[in-house]
Structure formats: C-alpha cells, structure tokens
Amino acid sequence: MYSEINKLMFKEKYMNKKARVIAYYLPQYHPIPENDKWWGKGFTEWRNVAKAKPLFRGHDQPRVPADLGYYDLRMTEVREEQARLAQDVGIEGFCYWHYWFGGGRELLERPFLEVLRSGKPDFPFCLGWANHSWTNKTWTVGQKFVKDSMLMEQTYPGVDDYIIHFNKYLEAFKDDRYIKVDGKLLFVVFSPLQIPDAQCFVKTWNSLAKENGLCGFHFVGITSNFEIHTSYYKKDEYKLNYSSVPAATFYNRVLDAGFDAVNSRGSNRAEIAVKSFGKYYFHKILSHFFNIDLVTKFDYASINKFLYVEEDKWNNVYPTIIPNWDRSPRSGRKALIWYNSTPELFYKQILRALELLKNKPAEHKIIFLQSWNEWGEGNYMEPDLTYGHGYLEALKKALEY
Numbered sequence: 001m002y003s004e005i006n007k008l009m010f011k012e013k014y015m016n017k018k019a020r021v022i023a024y025y026l027p028q029y030h031p032i033p034e035n036d037k038w039w040g041k042g043f044t045e046w047r048n049v050a051k052a053k054p055l056f057r058g059h060d061q062p063r064v065p066a067d068l069g070y071y072d073l074r075m076t077e078v079r080e081e082q083a084r085l086a087q088d089v090g091i092e093g094f095c096y097w098h099y100w101f102g103g104g105r106e107l108l109e110r111p112f113l114e115v116l117r118s119g120k121p122d123f124p125f126c127l128g129w130a131n132h133s134w135t136n137k138t139w140t141v142g143q144k145f146v147k148d149s150m151l152m153e154q155t156y157p158g159v160d161d162y163i164i165h166f167n168k169y170l171e172a173f174k175d176d177r178y179i180k181v182d183g184k185l186l187f188v189v190f191s192p193l194q195i196p197d198a199q200c201f202v203k204t205w206n207s208l209a210k211e212n213g214l215c216g217f218h219f220v221g222i223t224s225n226f227e228i229h230t231s232y233y234k235k236d237e238y239k240l241n242y243s244s245v246p247a248a249t250f251y252n253r254v255l256d257a258g259f260d261a262v263n264s265r266g267s268n269r270a271e272i273a274v275k276s277f278g279k280y281y282f283h284k285i286l287s288h289f290f291n292i293d294l295v296t297k298f299d300y301a302s303i304n305k306f307l308y309v310e311e312d313k314w315n316n317v318y319p320t321i322i323p324n325w326d327r328s329p330r331s332g333r334k335a336l337i338w339y340n341s342t343p344e345l346f347y348k349q350i351l352r353a354l355e356l357l358k359n360k361p362a363e364h365k366i367i368f369l370q371s372w373n374e375w376g377e378g379n380y381m382e383p384d385l386t387y388g389h390g391y392l393e394a395l396k397k398a399l400e401y
Contacts (some may be wrong), residue, residue, distance in 0.1 A: 002372055009112070017365070018357065018401075019357055019365050019366070019367045020365055020366045021090060021091045021092075021321075021395070022093055022094070022095050022126065022179065022186075023086060023095065023163060023368075023369040023372040023381065024094075024264070024371040024374060025371070026097060026372075026373050027098070027110075028044060028045045028046055028108055028376075029044050029046060029111075029373070030073045030074045030108075031044055032110075034107060034151075034152070038136070038387075044072075045376045046375075049062060049063060049070075049329050050324055051329070052329035055295050055332075058179045058339065059339060060326075060386055061326070061328060061329070061331075063375060063380075063384050064385040064386075065087075065382060065383070066180065066388060067081075068081060068383070074110065074111070076114070076118065076120055077125075079114075079115060080120055080121045082382070083121035084121070084391060085381075085382070085383075086123070086372065088392060089392045089395050089399070090396055090399040090400075091369065091372075092124055093124030093125050093126065093179050094123065094124075094125050094372060095186075096111075096112045096128065097128045097190075098112060098127055098128070098129060099134075099152075100129060100131070100168075101153065101154050102154065102156055103155060103157055104161075105152070106168075112125075112172075113340060116172050116175060121224060122177065124178070125179065126178055126179040126186040126187065126188070127172060127187055127188070128188035128189070128190060129189050129370070130192060131191050131194060132154055133150060133151075134150075134152040135148050135149065135150055135151055136151060156195060156196055158197075158242045159200065162204045163204065163208065164199050166204070166209075167208075170212060173214055174212070180215075180218070181218040181260075181364065182260075182367070184215070184218040185214065185215075185217045185218065187217045187218070187219055187359075188221075188222065188263060189219065189221050189222065189259070190222055192222065192223070192257055192259055193221070193257060195257075196220045198257040198389075199348060202219055202259065205217055205219075207328070210374070217258050218260045218261065220259065221263070222265060223250050223253070223262055224265045224266070224268045225247035225250060225264050225265065225309050225312070226245070226247065226266070226268045226269030226272065227268070229304040239383075242358065247309040247310075247311040251314070252318060255316065260316060261364075261366075263320060264309075264311075264317050264318065265306035265316050265320050265370075267303075267322070267325065269306055269307070270302075270304075270306035271298055273306040274302045275296070275298060294333075295333055295335075295337065296335075296336050296337065297336075297337040298336070298337070298338050298339070299338075299339060300324065300339060300340050300345055301340065306336045307319075307349065307352075308353065312356045313360075315361060318364075319353045320368045320369075320370050321346075321349055321353050321367055321368075321369055321395075322370045323346045323379055324338055324378045324379055324380050325337070325377060325379055325383060326338060326339075326378030327376070327377045327378065329375070329377075329378075330376045330377070335356065337378075340385070343387055343390035343391050343394040344394070346394045347395075347397060350394065350399075353367050354367075354398065355397075381395070
C-alpha cells in the first residue's frame, strides 16, 4: 500500500511543480541484425534523417543534430548526456519504448537494458509498450522489396506470454528509478484497444506485481481525442461537425478496457480542423488509389489551436505536447507535415497544456512529451542546427513561468 510517508515525500518533491513532464524515448539509434537484413548493413534511423529532402519552399529538411551529433545509443556517454539535457529543463524522466511482439520476440531492447543494468543515467524512467506490427508500407527511403510487406507481426498469444513479458522486465519494475503514480508503476500502451483481452492483461500484470512485492501498475493507454468513422460522414466540411463526437467517447473506451488513465493525442482532430474533412481525405484518396502524392502540410500555429479539448482536464487524462510533426524522412511525399514550428510557438502550446492541469492532484499533473528523439517523425527536443537548444529552453521557460 502507498504509505503516508511516501505521500508526504511525493508532496514535498512535486507539490510545487507545474507538471510532471515525461518524454517518450525512441531506442532505435543503433544497428541490429533485423534492420541490417531489411534496410541494409548498418542501418539506423539516422540514414533516413540524413537523406531527407525539402518538399516545398521553406520546408526545413534535412534536420541536422547539433550537440549530440548522429549518435549511437550503445554509448553510455550519449545516454547520460541526453538525461542531463532533459533534467536541466525540468523533464521528470524518459518513457522508453520497447517492442514486444509476442512469443518472446522483441527488438531494440539493448539501450534500455544497458540503462537498467549499468544504473546509468541516474534518471527516472518508465516503460511504454509499442504494441504494433512493423511493416514497410510507410517507409519509402531505401526500400528494397515488395510494398506493404510484413517485417514483424504483433501477436497476443495469451496469458503465458503476458507472464513471460512481465518477468523479462521485472528487474526494471523493481528499480528505484522507475516512475510511479499513486505509488504504482507507470506503464504506457501505444495501442490499448488492439490487445484482444486487455482486461486480462491488466489483471495478470497487477497480480504478478503484487506477488513480487510491488503495488501494481498505473496503466495508461494512448488514444486520439478524435476519430473518423463512416457513421459520422457528412457532405459538409467535417470541421463543422467533428464537435458532435465528444472526446469522452474515445477516452472511455480505453478506461472501460481496464486502463487507469489516458494519454490524449489531439493531432488528428487538429489536422481535420485546419485542413477540413474534404481536403484532408482528397489527398489520402489520391495517394491510396491513384499513387498521386500531394504534400499534405499544416501550419503549426493553426494546429496549436485545436490540439486540446475540455475532457483533457479530467484527472485521469494526460495531455500531449509536441514540438513538431514531419514524417517525410521516412515516408517522403506520403508524409503528413507540420511546418513553421518554432520554439516560441511550442512555448505557447505548453502553456495551453499547463492550463489543463491546474486543478488536478499533484501526482496526476502529467504531460507526455512526444518526443525526446523521434527525428524521423520531426518530433524531438534534442538540439539541432536550426534552433539549437530553442525547444529545450521553451519548455524550461514554460515550467518556470
């Protein structure tokens, strides 16, 4: 049980903080045999990032890392410097993505396991399960083989696999650095409703945690605050109608599946609001059926206006802040691209997110940062040659405001 002493310790540590900012962390930047086979010897995400090209006037590509360079996550020094940069601007910890495909199959586990076993960096962390298949359908750079082929399929073999999965990371769950909410281990699931027996998964892991002297899990499922469904289609522009489908509908789906909280994503809602339903899906139809790729781009300042909804004020809903989105290093002209992002505009977005937290309990004043280092999707906080430490300083300024 979460003791009164622990509650007091937490209150002293976090009570005066505006937010508990937890940054998603991609462990991709090191070679693995599977990527060597699929994409060529020595492949990492940096190959896509370095080869990216501008697709329209003013499109800021390629993005070039500054302080840390094109790093290799097998290096302890890199991981420690990342943590130092994050801690200096008020980030509480990293949420390391791990890729468990079922049947004991996983990829990209090395960086986190080295963090765990070395004890370095001495920086809080939690885990996120990126439970999705790997395909090549959205990766066009350096593509060698048949479109839409399956690389690694996400499967859910059942309870026995949930037990193996839990035991693989039991050492992490017992680590003093592991981030907790209400005394429970924070664990994020990328696609919560894709787990066919989500309530069984939640129940199994909570039981295993208690058997091992832990207080259980605080399960967070990621979901959009907006969704397109055929029953909602109308001839008019969708931005006139999307408000009729409350975000609560989508949040409650995740909560009803047994999750304790939701990490809300407003990107889809914002893109439809800015572009309109007709224009947005016209581009998708041209690409899917006619192989005509018009660049689909959105002004970052306009996106900022539509990211959040009233339900994001719920105590068990944790909003997302995102410095940018540009998947063109991976997908070329098929990508959705946000443009004209600046540290100043990101600062304004953070302030809006912080407003949502004002009346929440201290432990639930959580904001997820998407992301620390997703360079291939354009959402990263690490210094680059365009803005240097600008986005880091914007976050620090907002948290100290």
